[in-house]
Amino acid sequence: MGIMDGEKSTIMTLIDRYAVFGHPIRHSKSPRIHRLFAEQTGQALEYTAVEVPSELFQTAVAMFFAEGGKGLNCTVPLKELAWRYADRKTERAQLSKAVNTLALQPDGSLLGDNTDGIGLVTDLLANHAIVLSDIRILILGAGGASRGIIAPILEQSPQTLVIANRTVDKAVQLAAEFHDKGPITGCGYDALENRQFDLILNATSASLSGQLPPLPGGLLAAGGNCYDLAYGNEPTAFVRWGLENHAVKSLDGLGMLVEQAAEAFFIWRGVRPQTRPVIELLNSERQA
Known part of the structure; x- marks a missing residue:
């Protein structure tokens, strides 16, 4: 050598x-x-x-x-x-x-x-100025993606947090696990009729394949926002649903991806990177 x-x-x-x-x-x-x-x-x-x-x-x-x-x-x-x-x-x-x-x-x-939950909350608060305190929040889906974001959302003191799922028992059981963390309930999609929410989060994988849960009309309150935890080069089915239902902002999860990565980077290296330039770069590339 x-x-x-x-x-x-x-x-x-x-x-x-x-x-x-x-x-x-x-x-x-x-x-x-x-x-x-x-x-x-x-x-x-x-x-x-x-x-x-x-x-x-x-x-x-x-x-x-x-x-x-x-x-x-x-x-x-x-x-x-x-x-x-x-x-x-x-x-x-x-x-x-x-x-x-x-x-x-x-x-x-x-x-x-x-770091998924803190990544989502940071993207909503810091990058999009969407306040989570004292608002009505709906999470679609009761799987692993939902479980990872519930506690950080409840820490922001929403007025209420509802988990809706095709299998009602799964939503109710998941909500029960977090009942001591804040105002949370679980239900089926049919129970969303005549209810309104200020922020709707899609934690199902359905919209990547162009599908959506059965969502009633009028579900999104005036001035409300939508956020899909999934992301792609094209708007997901849920992002399109949000726009069609007059969301002020209808976003996908690219910012969450970068923010959860930044939290992991901080855990490993003790240094917190600036996320906005990275988000802007990735956004510009997929819009090119």
């Missing part, structure tokens, strides 16, 4: 390694987002996307950290597996029963966190 090879080897060992695991993962924007954060903050790190099916999750995580990895993001369908794998969990991860961020601790243990 020459001197230059030795120097290159030393430099490589100084670069901390991070990754996102998921299945499928090839369209993930996370590597780009974290590289932009690293450039902006002067952090030396590597961040890659790795295709990991559920049955290989434990082996892949163990190998990643054994080979010097510092932190992982986990996306669908691995968040519940990551929750079980983490040695310790933050309160928000414990409540959500899902982990999207694993951070290696100084003692070698893995801390599990869920």
